[in-house]
Amino acid sequence: MRVLVTGHHGYLGSVLTPLLTAAGHEVAGLDTDLYADRLLGPPPAEVPTTRMDVRDVGPEQCAGFDAVVHLAALCNDPLGNLDPDLTVEINHGATLRLARAARAAGVPRFVFASSCSLYGAGQQDTPLTDAGRFAPLTDAGRFAPLTDAGRFAPLTEDAGFAPLTVYGETKVAAERDLLALAGDDFSPVFARNATAYGFSPRLRTDLVVNDLVAHALLTGEVRLLSDGTAWRPLVHAEDIGQAMLALLEAPREVVHGRAYNVGTTGENHLIRDVATMVAEVVDGSRVTFAAGAGTDARDYRVDCGRIAAEVPAFRPRWTLRKGIEELVEAYRRHGLTLPDVRDRYQRLARIRELRAAGRLGPGLRWIG
Structure with missing residues (x-):
């Protein structure tokens, strides 16, 4: 297939694009390049690229493609909260504009990078027992084990939505309106990605696992910004890429709409257990809490049985421990520094840097 990937110079795009190329697809990218130079290590092999804001895409940019994989977005809650109206404009409005352009150009498949964050507080399914949920740290600096399997049962794709942020709200709205565009000649499919982690040539250190590993390695502290009692589904960036590839190639009658x-259902983790695992992998590190660390309202587990059953070509390859070990090795090999963690690979910090330098306007458009 000829595949257009939006946001191909981002964290996930830099992992996905080589996977698509290796699978034999002809790939082109479209990116406004806010993060193109945020490289740690060698860049991935380049593909033909259109440098353009996704808000400006028309049918002419989509013509001749067999599929669009849409990654481009304001990608996390802090960045989304910087300007909620702008987040809606880009994550929802531009997504719909792109989809209409693709449909007008005759593109039959549209794979949308959605997010499990649209489940929000995760309280739609049957509550489980809450006993022992807030077990404290032991004297040895390890968390005492909980006595239950989690506060709520894992959420299937049929669960209701309870987004807690504008980022989550835009994913709900985009899925709804993309589905309304579906027809015989236009087939959207929604990849509700769990919280990503893992190495990418265009790293993000504002992702929880990536951040915890970096601080463990560089400061000796696995620094939790919350009390660690929230559940979060986690997935390696490469597994997200493999899922996108599988959804792209799956029969239309299986994945349409x-x-x-x-x-992976087994990769739902308490954040404090993630911290403990990081401390186990990074010798000499210990779990600590940032000042004012409180309970994270984003608390949910997800069931990934549907993709396993309906899209058998997708077979996740990563576990959390393996991913932590990969990050440690990559950070050491490429010489990651603490200023890198705090500034260079933080998406919100990058936006503020470009604005302060007069290179980016308030609407996140390049100046000059």
Whole structure:
């Protein structure tokens, strides 16, 4: 297939594009390049690129493609909260504009990078026992084990939505309106990605696992910004890429208009257990709490049984421990520094840097 990937110079795009190329697809990218130079290590092989804001895409940019994989977005809650109206404009409005352009150009498949964050507080399914949920740290600096399997049962794709942020709200709205565009000649499919982690040539250190590993390695502290009692589904960036590839190649009659939780049901983790695992992998590190660390309202587990059953070509390859080990090795090999963690690979910090330098306007458009 000829595949257009939006946001191909981002964290996930830099992992996905080589996977698509290796699978034999002819790939082109479209990116405004806010993060193109945020490289740690060698860049991935380049593909033909259109440097353009996704808000400006028309049918002419989509013509001749067999599929669009849409990654481009304001990608996390802090960045989304910087300007909620702008987040709606880009994550929802531009997504719909792109989809209409693709449909007008005759593109039959549209794979949308959605998010499990649209489940929000995760309280739609049957509550489980809460006993022992807030077990404290032991004297040895390890968390005492909980006595239950989690506060709520894992959420399937049929669960209701309860987004807690504008980022989550835009994913709900985009899925709804993309589905309204579906027809015989236009087939959207929704990849509800769990929280990503893992190495990418265009790293993000504002992702929880990536951040915890970096601080463990560089400061000796696995620094939790919350009390660690929230559940979060986690998935390696490469597994997200493999899921996108599988959804791209799956039969239309299987995936048309379908949403899929992307990850593995067994890879739902309490954040404090993630911290403990990081401390186990990074010798000499210990779990600590940032000042004012409180309970994270984003608390949910997801069931990934649908994608396993309906899209058998997707077989996740990563576990959390393996991913932590990969990050440690990559950070050491490429010489990651603490200023890198705090500034260079933080998406919100990058936007503020470009604005302060007069290179980016308030609407996140390049100046000059």
